[in-house]
Amino acid sequence: MHKQVNVQALVLYSRPLGEGDRLLTLYTRELGKISAVAPGARKMKSKLAAAVELFSRGQFLLYRGRSMYTVTQAAQEGQHQAIRQELKLYACGLYLAELVTKAVEENEANPAIFELLLESWQHLETGKTKPALLARFFELKLLDLLGYRPHLDGCAGCGKCRGAIYWSDKSGGILCADCGPGDADAFSLSRGTCALAQYLLKAKPGRLASLRVEVEQHKELKRLVQSFYQYWTDIGSIKSAAFLEEIT
Numbered sequence: 001m002h003k004q005v006n007v008q009a010l011v012l013y014s015r016p017l018g019e020g021d022r023l024l025t026l027y028t029r030e031l032g033k034i035s036a037v038a039p040g041a042r043k044m045k046s047k048l049a050a051a052v053e054l055f056s057r058g059q060f061l062l063y064r065g066r067s068m069y070t071v072t073q074a075a076q077e078g079q080h081q082a083i084r085q086e087l088k089l090y091a092c093g094l095y096l097a098e099l100v101t102k103a104v105e106e107n108e109a110n111p112a113i114f115e116l117l118l119e120s121w122q123h124l125e126t127g128k129t130k131p132a133l134l135a136r137f138f139e140l141k142l143l144d145l146l147g148y149r150p151h152l153d154g155c156a157g158c159g160k161c162r163g164a165i166y167w168s169d170k171s172g173g174i175l176c177a178d179c180g181p182g183d184a185d186a187f188s189l190s191r192g193t194c195a196l197a198q199y200l201l202k203a204k205p206g207r208l209a210s211l212r213v214e215v216e217q218h219k220e221l222k223r224l225v226q227s228f229y230q231y232w233t234d235i236g237s238i239k240s241a242a243f244l245e246e247i248t
């Protein structure tokens, strides 16, 4: 196994460690989520300093140790300055980072998740879409990439979809008026919210800016997606979710 590895990385987490180091959680295109130490990154003249800040994107040269990586070189390629400066954007950027950190295993590469996070941060940076809507978009897309795409095209029980519809975590998506009442945990869902979820699952971030969403629909979608995460994944509670909620 090569000891040196070159990766493209997004900084999900960065905190001071010891005298002048930083401890990082990186999401890399090549290796997935990893932990790394950036030695001396807090020293005045460190060449690593800019590249290892939260929300940075860069090219990293890493040394593979027994339990952790060490950053030997890093060149920043993007810093997402607006996300750092504006509280609403910051809260959302942090939430996306924490969601990825909690939802993925270490050392499992998934370039599509790398792309999703990068393009979401880049879009957030423009300030064109409400952070809360971008968060819902990201949650749905991430579910899909983790292998838990909600079933929204027709009833998950019988395939048909007439009349009222229901949502069921256990069935993995929507149920029809015949199947829904038989599922003790299913709750009724508005068609508008279902259509919104379908749209977000297929959309690119650039399309979100012009999307108008009613408050009730947004609330319903949020509740549904959160409940789906709790049922299907081990993410537990996301600290920055409350912060995002408060700010937006």
Ligand SMILES: [Zn+2]
Residues within 6 Å of the ligand: 155, 156, 157, 158, 159, 160, 175, 176, 177, 178, 179, 180
């Ligand atoms: Zn059905």
